[in-house]
Amino acid sequence: MSAELISPLPIARTCPYAPPAEHRRLREEAPIARVKLPNGRTAWAVTKHEHIRTVLSDPRFSSNRRDPGFPSLSREPPPASDLKPLLLELDPPEHGQVRRGVLGEFTVQRTQALGPRIQQIVDEHIDAMLAGPRPVDLVQAFSLPVPSLVICELLGVPYADHEFFQKRSATLVNQQNTAEEIGRAVGELMMYLGKLVAAKAQDPTDDLLGRQIRKQRESGAVDYEDLVSMAFLLLIAGHETTANMISLSTLVLLQQPEKLAALQADPTKTLGAVEELLRYFTIAEHALGRVAREDVELGGVLIRAGEGVLLLANTGNRDPEVFGNADELDLERGARNHLAFGFGPHQCLGQNLARLELQIVIDTLFRRIPGLRPAVPVETLSFKDDATVYGIREFPVTW
Amino acid sequence: MRIIIDENKCCGAGQCVLIAPRVFDQRDDGIVILLDEAPPKELHAAVREAACVCPGAAIALEERP
Numbered sequence: 001m002s003a004e005l006i007s008p009l010p011i012a013r014t015c016p017y018a019p020p021a022e023h024r025r026l027r028e029e030a031p032i033a034r035v036k037l038p039n040g041r042t043a044w045a046v047t048k049h050e051h052i053r054t055v056l057s058d059p060r061f062s063s064n065r066r067d068p069g070f071p072s073l074s075r076e077p078p079p080a081s082d083l084k085p086l087l088l089e090l091d092p093p094e095h096g097q098v099r100r101g102v103l104g105e106f107t108v109q110r111t112q113a114l115g116p117r118i119q120q121i122v123d124e125h126i127d128a129m130l131a132g133p134r135p136v137d138l139v140q141a142f143s144l145p146v147p148s149l150v151i152c153e154l155l156g157v158p159y160a161d162h163e164f165f166q167k168r169s170a171t172l173v174n175q176q177n178t179a180e181e182i183g184r185a186v187g188e189l190m191m192y193l194g195k196l197v198a199a200k201a202q203d204p205t206d207d208l209l210g211r212q213i214r215k216q217r218e219s220g221a222v223d224y225e226d227l228v229s230m231a232f233l234l235l236i237a238g239h240e241t242t243a244n245m246i247s248l249s250t251l252v253l254l255q256q257p258e259k260l261a262a263l264q265a266d267p268t269k270t271l272g273a274v275e276e277l278l279r280y281f282t283i284a285e286h287a288l289g290r291v292a293r294e295d296v297e298l299g300g301v302l303i304r305a306g307e308g309v310l311l312l313a314n315t316g317n318r319d320p321e322v323f324g325n326a327d328e329l330d331l332e333r334g335a336r337n338h339l340a341f342g343f344g345p346h347q348c349l350g351q352n353l354a355r356l357e358l359q360i361v362i363d364t365l366f367r368r369i370p371g372l373r374p375a376v377p378v379e380t381l382s383f384k385d386d387a388t389v390y391g392i393r394e395f396p397v398t399w
Numbered sequence: 400m401r402i403i404i405d406e407n408k409c410c411g412a413g414q415c416v417l418i419a420p421r422v423f424d425q426r427d428d429g430i431v432i433l434l435d436e437a438p439p440k441e442l443h444a445a446v447r448e449a450a451c452v453c454p455g456a457a458i459a460l461e462e463r464p
Contacts, residue, residue, distance in 0.1 A: 352413050
C-alpha cells in the first residue's frame with residue numbers, strides 16, 4: 001500500500017514559490033507516507049490540510065523535541081540540553097499553564113496598540129534607505145531590523161545588542177550547522193538572556209519581561225529559568241519569521257505588479273492580502289513535528305507509539321480540496337483557514353503581531369518607494385531551502 | 400444560531416476577535432469573551448468562519464433551522 005513508500009526528506013524546491021514537487025506528489029499519492037530523514041531514521045510525512053489539522057489538535061501527539069522519536073531534519077542528533085523546555089516543546093496540561101502566563105501580552109487589543117510605534121519604526125527604516133546608497137540589501141536594511149526592533153522593544157531586550165542575537169538566531173535555524181555550532185549559539189543566547197533577566201529582577205522595567213517578573217512576584221515566587229526560556233523563544237521566533245515574510249512578500253508583489261496596483265488602489269484589501277501571503281509562503285514548512293504518545297489511526301494508516309510525524313504545512317496549504325487554484329496567489333481569496341501559524345493549542349502566539357507588521361509594511365513600503373525594484377535578476381536570488389524557516393538570504397533592491 | 404464557548408480550550412489566538420469583533424472579545428489575560436451568544440443573521444457567516452479557524456476548537460455552534 002502507498003503508505004509503505006519511503007522517500008527521503010527534505011527535497012529541494014524547483015520553484016522558489018512552491019513546495020517541492022515531491023511533497024505535492026506525496027499529498028496526491030500517499031498523504032500519510034513513511035519518509036526517510038537525513039539522520040537515517042524514518043518518520044511519517046503528513047501533507048493533506050485536514051490530516052495536519054487533526055494531528056496538531058490531537059493530544060495523543062506530543063511536542064517533546066527531546067523524545068528520540070521526534071522527527072528532526074538535521075543530519076546530527078540534537079545537542080544534549082539541560083535547558084528548561086521551551087513553550088513549544090510542552091504538552092498539556094503544563095503547556096496551557098505556561099502559555100496562559102504570557103497570553104495577555106499578545107491579545108488583539110494589546111497588539112493593535114503597538115501599531116503607531118511599528119509605523120514609526122517602518123518609516124524610520126525607509127527614511128534611512130532613501131537617504132542611503134543604492135542598491136541596498138532589503139533583508140539587512142529593512143526586513144530583519146523592523147521585526148527585530150519590534151520584538152526587542154516588546155520584550156525589553158536592548159536593540160543595541162542586535163548583531164549578537166541576530167547572528168545567533170540565524171545559526172539556530174540553519175540546518176547545515178553542526179550540533180556543536182547550534183549548541184554554542186543556544187548557550188551564548190541563554191547566558192545573555194540570563195544576565196538580562198537578572199538585571200530586570202533588580203529593576204523591573206515596563207516591558208514584557210519586567211511585567212512577567214512583577215506578575216510572578218505578586219502570585220508567589222519568580223521562576224527565572226522559565227522566564228529565560230520564554231525570552232529565548234520569543235526573541236528567536238520574532239526574528240527569522242516576520243523578516244522572511246517581509247522579503248518574500250515584497251519580491252512576489254514586485255513580480256506581480258497588477259496585484260500590487262490593485263492593493264494600492266484599495267488599502268482595505270491589505271489585511272486579506274496578508275492572510276493570502278501567509279498561506280502562499282507558509283515559511284515554517286519544516287518546523288512542525290510531533291511524536292505519537294500512543295498508537296493512533298490517521299486516514300487509514302496506523303501510526304505507532306514513539307513514531308515521529310512531520311506536518312508539511314506548506315503542502316497542506318496548497319491542498320486543492322481546501323483552496324481552489326491553490327497554487328495561485330489570489331490576494332482576494334479571503335481564506336483564513338490556512339496553517340501558516342500552525343494549528344491547535346500551540347498555534348503561533350505572535351500571529352497578530354506578525355499580521356500587523358506585514359500590514360503596515362505592505363501599506364507603507366510601496367507607497368513611500370514607488371520605484372522599488374529588484375537590483376539583480378530574480379533568478380540569481382538565493383533562497384533558504386535548507387533552513388527551518390524559508391526565506392531569501394539577500395535581496396538587493398533599488399528604485 | 401447559538402454559540403457556546405469553552406474557556407478551557409481557548410488558546411488566545413484572537414482570530415475570532417479579528418473575524419467577528421461584534422461577537423467575540425478577549426479578556427486582559429487573552430481568554431475569549433462571548434459578547435453575543437445569539438448573534439443576528441448577518442454575522443452568522445463570520446461566526447462560522449471564526450469557529451472553523453479556532454485553533455483550540457473552543458467555539459461550538461448550535462444551528463437552528
